[in-house]
Amino acid sequence: MPSGSDTTAETAPTGPDADRPGPRSGPAVTPPTGGAVEGGDTAEGGETGTAAPATAAEPSGGERRPGRLRRLGLLARREARRSALAAVGGLALGLAFPPFGVWPLSLVAVAALALLTHGRTARQGAWTGFAFGVPFFLLLLKWLSVVGWDAVIGLSVIQAAFLALMGAGLALVSRLPVAALWPLWTACLWVAEEWARDRVPFGGFPWGRLAFANTGSPYTPLAALGGAPLVTFGVALTGGALASAALVLWRLRRAGGLSPRGALPAAGAVAVAAAVTVAGFAVPIPTAADDSVDIAVVQGNVQQAGMDFLGRPMKILNNHVNATLDLAKDVKAGRIAKPDLVIWPENASDLDPFQYREAYARMDEAVKAIGVPVLVGALVDHPTKQGYVENQGIVWDPKSGPGASYTKQHPVPFGEYVPFRQQLSKIITRLQRVPRDFYPGDHTGVLKVGPARLGDVICFEVAYDEIVRDTVNAGARAIVVQTNNATYGRSGQPEQQLVMSKLRAIEHGRPVITAATSGISAVVSPDGTIEQRTKEFTQDVLTARIPLRDGKTLADRVGAIPEWVLAMVGVLSCAAAITIGRRGRTDEKGQ
Numbered sequence: 001m002p003s004g005s006d007t008t009a010e011t012a013p014t015g016p017d018a019d020r021p022g023p024r025s026g027p028a029v030t031p032p033t034g035g036a037v038e039g040g041d042t043a044e045g046g047e048t049g050t051a052a053p054a055t056a057a058e059p060s061g062g063e064r065r066p067g068r069l070r071r072l073g074l075l076a077r078r079e080a081r082r083s084a085l086a087a088v089g090g091l092a093l094g095l096a097f098p099p100f101g102v103w104p105l106s107l108v109a110v111a112a113l114a115l116l117t118h119g120r121t122a123r124q125g126a127w128t129g130f131a132f133g134v135p136f137f138l139l140l141l142k143w144l145s146v147v148g149w150d151a152v153i154g155l156s157v158i159q160a161a162f163l164a165l166m167g168a169g170l171a172l173v174s175r176l177p178v179a180a181l182w183p184l185w186t187a188c189l190w191v192a193e194e195w196a197r198d199r200v201p202f203g204g205f206p207w208g209r210l211a212f213a214n215t216g217s218p219y220t221p222l223a224a225l226g227g228a229p230l231v232t233f234g235v236a237l238t239g240g241a242l243a244s245a246a247l248v249l250w251r252l253r254r255a256g257g258l259s260p261r262g263a264l265p266a267a268g269a270v271a272v273a274a275a276v277t278v279a280g281f282a283v284p285i286p287t288a289a290d291d292s293v294d295i296a297v298v299q300g301n302v303q304q305a306g307m308d309f310l311g312r313p314m315k316i317l318n319n320h321v322n323a324t325l326d327l328a329k330d331v332k333a334g335r336i337a338k339p340d341l342v343i344w345p346e347n348a349s350d351l352d353p354f355q356y357r358e359a360y361a362r363m364d365e366a367v368k369a370i371g372v373p374v375l376v377g378a379l380v381d382h383p384t385k386q387g388y389v390e391n392q393g394i395v396w397d398p399k400s401g402p403g404a405s406y407t408k409q410h411p412v413p414f415g416e417y418v419p420f421r422q423q424l425s426k427i428i429t430r431l432q433r434v435p436r437d438f439y440p441g442d443h444t445g446v447l448k449v450g451p452a453r454l455g456d457v458i459c460f461e462v463a464y465d466e467i468v469r470d471t472v473n474a475g476a477r478a479i480v481v482q483t484n485n486a487t488y489g490r491s492g493q494p495e496q497q498l499v500m501s502k503l504r505a506i507e508h509g510r511p512v513i514t515a516a517t518s519g520i521s522a523v524v525s526p527d528g529t530i531e532q533r534t535k536e537f538t539q540d541v542l543t544a545r546i547p548l549r550d551g552k553t554l555a556d557r558v559g560a561i562p563e564w565v566l567a568m569v570g571v572l573s574c575a576a577a578i579t580i581g582r583r584g585r586t587d588e589k590g591q
Helices: 068-078 080-095 104-117 122-140 142-146 149-173 179-197 220-255 264-282 315-332 357-370 421-427 429-433 459-463 465-473 493-508 554-558 561-590
Strands: 291-299 341-343 374-381 388-397 401-407 446-449 452-458 478-483 512-516 522-524 530-533 540-548
Touching: 068 080, 068 122, 080 104, 080 122, 104 122, 104 149, 104 179, 104 220, 122 142, 122 149, 142 149, 149 179, 149 561, 179 220, 179 264, 179 561, 220 264, 220 465, 220 493, 220 554, 220 561, 291 315, 291 512, 315 357, 315 540, 357 374, 357 388, 374 452, 374 478, 388 446, 388 452, 401 446, 421 429, 452 459, 452 465, 459 465, 459 478, 459 493, 465 478, 465 493, 465 554, 478 493, 478 540, 493 512, 493 522, 493 530, 493 554, 522 540, 530 540
Parallel strands: 291 341, 341 374, 452 478, 478 512
Antiparallel strands: 291 540, 374 388, 388 401, 446 452, 512 522, 522 530
């Protein structure tokens, strides 16, 4: 009999005892996904609906064991029906995110993956998780096609590998003794998967977290207690509870009919799902202002969308300068109240103002015309490391000129710097379009801009919990997201990034101001409401009075502790499942 986590699935019944370790016997029963219990990794006959002998995997006589690729092909063929259902579940999860934004589908997708991996071997669960993950990320990241579909496919496969690991974990924990805790293990494994994917490789890629599909759902307020990980946990726990209820009802139906007593576990699971769903409504979201400030957000627009959005030199800078000069005229004419500060987006200057006098002069002209400090975005040559560039937000004062600055801490791999440049650029010539690497900053973006103490985060950094949290804990009274999404305009990516601003507003009890070169610029209140937003690829100016807050949410205080605890519970549940499984096989052999 095979050892380890890849115990054959044929011996696992789908009745009430399916979650109990130890000896199993009796015929297999068709699971609720519509496919019969396959022969797992042992029987090539596929979906026969009867158990294959455990010895079927052992080569007999002089037979050679099939090669790894052949075994993978056999697994794919046997799992075709289940894989197709997993792919549908992955697409459903993709539709939960903007620009579609059907958040209830995130619950359906979690429940579907839990059911499809229930009672399976770790290898089968991993395959199902991968089949779920690839279409999910292909749909979610289709905006990357402007770079090339090979980039979409490559990144999707890498990200789906994390879901494959989670699929293996889901299969393992579905065999733990206490079936009522299955939704808990499921939810913790979702948090663990996101914990890993947010950090590796190259600093991680947090896109596609369940929390980011639920920035306008009943689960959103949970962010004020435990950040994005707690929102993910609430969504996954609900989906897991619904899967548990569905599984109980299916087994009762297969056993010959429903009964009130038999349906009690299903009712309990539904009650848990309902309780978690409404729990968010009981979470207080702090919004009271300690002070306020009048701001203006300038969206200058770009010459064109796509990879070549920069156009000719000075074009983007002149767009932002001219929009600011028009704002100054409106203020002078009394059509608009004079703001206390102005915010420009990331890359508002396409030339280093400290290297090009014309760029410096134009920026200084705009700031002096409006007469208040302006937080500008510019690419600046590194002062000591030749060949490197810094992505900065710079406080530009109408009297003293450029002052304090923030340098983006988390440059985007393969977009703002190229890992293993010397080796990879020879193979992937497209990487030569990133001529210089961005150098990361080493401190948070708390900047004094006029009367306000703002926390600056740049573009993709809004997706990383620790960067925004550290900025707030360092004293930021409002959050500014300077971004440039011109490359991915009208692709859904700006909408996906904007909902992250909504979540961060609730998580930290701060207004979030998004300033984008080409859109979407927005003003988000501390309760997550989008008060104003611009259209894409238009020149526009937003003016608003925003609250400034000093208080901290519970999420700010506890930091990453909830995420680490939940992720550790998920990992330990897998370890427990492996240990119990091995002990059960040892006892069986002893008999």
